[in-house]
Amino acid sequence: MSQATTICEQQDLIINSGICANVEGQQIALFYLPKETPQLYAIGNWDPIGKANVLSRGIVGDINQRLVVASPLYKQHFDLVTGECLEDSACTVPVYAVELVDNKVILSL
């Protein structure tokens, strides 16, 4: 069973960029893209190629219509929906269900 946790409020988010949350010891990168549907995306913060907790600090955008974040270390792109690395499909990061309910950010592990 997945468990839903309230992480923070909407005002804690940064528009068109990322922040990081710690849920039960797991680091989660949260991206708030108000113009997209859905508006919120959550993936693991761990960059499996750069080997550091940094993905929440990457630049978001799209590559061939896929929403991605670029790792700030070596610039590989990770799909915000599937967690797949565009440069190395054998490499993926976890994705999490997240939603905005009454200005609260709720995440399911």
Place this chain on the structure above:
Amino acid sequence: MLKVVIVGNGMVGHHYVEQLVASPVEAEITVIGGETRPAYDRVHLSEFFAGRSPEDLALTTREHYIEIGVEAHFGDPVVSIDRDNKTVITETGRSFGYDKLVLATGSYPFVPPVPGNDQDPCVVYRTIDDLGAIKAQANEARVGVVVGGGLLGLEAANAVQNLGLETHVVEFAPGLMGVQLDAGGSAMLRRKIEALGVTVHTSKATEVIESNTAGDTRLLMKFADGGSLATDMIVFSAGIRPYDQLARDCGLTVGERGGIEVDYHCKTSDSDIFAIGECALFGGRIFGLVAPGYRMAEAAVSQLGSDKQSFQGADMSTKLKLLGVDVGSIGDAHGRDEGAIAYTFSDERIEVYKRLIVSKDGKSLLGAVLVGDCSDYDTLLQYYLNGIELPADPETLILPYNAGEAPTLGAAALPVTAIICSCHNVSKGDIVDSMDAGFYSLGEIKTETKASTGCGGCAALLKNIVDEEMASRGLEVDTSICEHFAYTRQELFHLIKVDSIKTFDELLEKYGKGRGCDVCKPAVGSILASLWNDYVLEEKHVGLQDTNDTFLANMQKNGTYSVVPRIAGGEITPDKLIVLGEVAKKYNLYTKITGGQRIDLFGARVQHLPSIWKELVEAGFETGHAYGKALRTVKSCVGSTWCRYGVQDSVAMALYIENRYKGLRSPHKLKSAVSGCTRECAEAQSKDFGVIATENGWNLFVCGNGGMKPRHADLFATDLDDETLIKTIDRFLMFYVRTADRLQRTSVWMENLEGGLDYLKQVIIEDSLGIAAELEQQMNNIVGTYQCEWKTTIEDPERMKRFVQFVNTDAEDEHIVFVQERGQPRPATEQERLQLLDKSA
């Protein structure tokens, strides 16, 4: 092993060594040079007075010869050759045996046999040591005379003028550069040179040089026509004579008027002895240019292997800048062929002279003269060298463009054997080959083939060839910055400026598609900052920034950041040094001195950045922009304040420059330095822009680079006063910001600029595009709106919310673990981290 001894280590002798080392021939190589220093660039000798040091002119070093296994001796000239025992003997009595001997002894300056020519203030212009003598004499001189109005004489006149002397040129013949120019071209050259402040005296035979007892100068030259000229020093530069004494003494065949006779293998009358360069006489001619000397060296090397090549003589066409005047001469400039037809264009208002010599049938070019404008040189040279049939109206080749469209010589008309770059002997075929190998950009092709990396004169032709090749292959270079914008950075800059676009979203909506990415977002963020200079962390800009710009610090491999406060010019007070030490200790930071004379503090966790900076800002530090594509540091030496040799206050200038341009966002990082004298301790010539003090002001160098692809900066302007220096840098930097590609350093930018350094000078110094005032205005806007981003950030609670590790807890990133090494923290390796975790568990 084959013993090869090379006598002489000038440019050609050195080229021979390089070619031999690179060839498959196994040889034991010995070099014996008469001068005390290894080979240097004699062609650019006059730059010595414009700020170049002997090291800058050096083509090699003693260490390099050792590295490549060449035995080299300098300052001990060979005095005799014993052909029977195959040995050479030097001045100090050392002897060296050879199997093959190469004479590359060069030439010496011709000093006309005038009584009084051996007095102290009479010098020659040939070696670096000569330049030292000229400089020493010039210190006590007001007036300088150069005897010789040829190519070398005018080079020397340039040097004398650079030393700040009233300059005269005295020539025996009726015109300047009589070998290369016809009477009309020579007259135009004289007119231009005199406008530059050099007085020219032609048809003057000097009868005697006396010490001047009456006037306020040291010498008096008396001429055959009864005239006289008072001067303080005389530089003889009236042509060269081959150094052939060694050959004469050992009985080799020499020419009637000097020069060691060689055949097309560059062999002398002794088949084990070669002669190359200016000491060699081939077909009754001495080749006094460096390119033919190189070809001789290559031919001579090839005789030792199986693939023997021959030297067939060389084209003596030449294009050069004398005292800043463009001069070109191709083939037979005098029209000596019977029936040759000449076309002449002369415009005394703009001081341009052009002349074509065409064969009787009007089909082929025999020669050309260009003074004041050499833009047609490359095209004409190709017509001449490749025997390409001329258009029906050859005059259109030299007429001004508005008189009718000049027919451009299509690159397709050139044979693959056509030499495009004569400095590096690169043919059209070489360029096409490199494109076959997958190199399509001009920059790559230059690197691969070396084309256009010498004098740069063939840049336009090279671009034509590349463009036509691309077109013929049906290729188009996609210069779009990324999938979201079908524009180059330069085009985006223009659009943003003209439409006054203030945000990324606005630009995307108008000119782009999709959502943007990590390529276009930071590039546009940088352009917006260059143009409007908003605070980079404003909500509308924050998503555009790389993590380094977002957190105003440099991310390191473990996700922590390094912090670099600005230490302008490398000058720091003891109190501030103590603050840095205290902050580093408090936050457990690793400290290291950077190459740019700053102190880098490593290992800061994202949540500590604001409090670190609060302490730094309180102590008077500002952000150093080490995280941004922006001006980084302006390195300096201590200059005239402390140094015994300094001639200007380099620290004050470095501080001024760094404070003026700090925060300027640019296509890539910018580095600078200021040196207080020509010893150049601040290494300004490896910077994007570097300043070197002279006795009269500052010399500005541009487009240098260290790092992965080192490039020596080019001398851009000399002896500038403070104000002109800053104005020139303003224009230069803004023009770079406007026109460079994303992540293109100034060095690559310039190499890709059509027209290269000359074009850049025209735009920046001569204001050929009429944009100088606008560039300066733009820079003043940026300077006027500077803010320390860290100061702004720590004063704004809304911005501070970004600087947390986790939005929902105060916990730390447990993956970040440090261990101690040499008394400082460093990131733990994965293994060390796991061990530490085990222990604590």
